[in-house]
Amino acid sequence: DIRLLRQIVRTHLNLEMAATDEMVAIALEIKPDYVTLVPEKREEVTTEGGLNITGQIPRIGRFIDQLQGAGIPVSLFIDAEPVQIRASQKLQVKFIELHTGRYAEARDEATRKKELDSLAMGCKQAISVGLRVNAGHGLTYRNVYPVACIPGIEELNIGHSIISQAVLVGMEKAVREMKQAISR
Incomplete structure (x- = not known):
């Protein structure tokens, strides 16, 4: 498929992948x-959190060097934690993607606000150290707007919600509806 x-693909192709030799070889090809x-764990249905890079900088750094050395910019899918953002800067990636899962899964308004504030602070910190910022995971037509309003986020990665809606209304309408939810 890839x-x-x-x-x-006429826009840009983002390959979300595990940091493994096999996946790096595919990306290089x-x-x-x-x-x-x-x-990524074999038994996961979907990603359950951000990549913890602080404890594996040498291992992940090797993959980043291979990919960026071949002219493929690298983004790290991380939680909006200062230590993860500093580690991303140290690894000299071009982008980070902030994991929005805790925000998306928040059960009450206070928790949702706390998680949204965390995302906003993470975005601000990342931009201040020269990283470009994307965000995604668990975003839906109902919860995407506040994340879309965070200054500096360049791209939202939304898959499941759009595809689920597309089954009912078609891809073109599902995408148009998501664009409307983002720009509200």
Whole structure:
């Protein structure tokens, strides 16, 4: 599928992948426009949190060097924690993607606000150290707008919600509806 996507995607192709030798080899062959390194366990249905890079800087740094050395910018999918942002800066990646899962799963308004504030602070810190910022995970038509309003976030990665809606209304309408939810 990824080989076909590389041929037909007209915007930019972001390959979300685990930090493994096998996946780096595929990325080096396919040459996506950028890659996002994410935590991945075989038994997971979806990503359960941000990549903890602080304890594995040498290992992840090796993959980043290979990819960026081949002209493929790297993003790290991380939680909006100062230590993770500093580690991302140290690794000299181009982007980070802030994990919005805790915000999306918040059960009450106070928790949701706390998580949104954390995302905003993380974004501000990342930009201050020269990182570009994307965000995603668990975003829906109902919760995306406040995240979209965070200054400095360049891209929102939303998949499941759009695809689920597309089953009912078609892809074009589902995307149009998400764009409306983002710009409200």
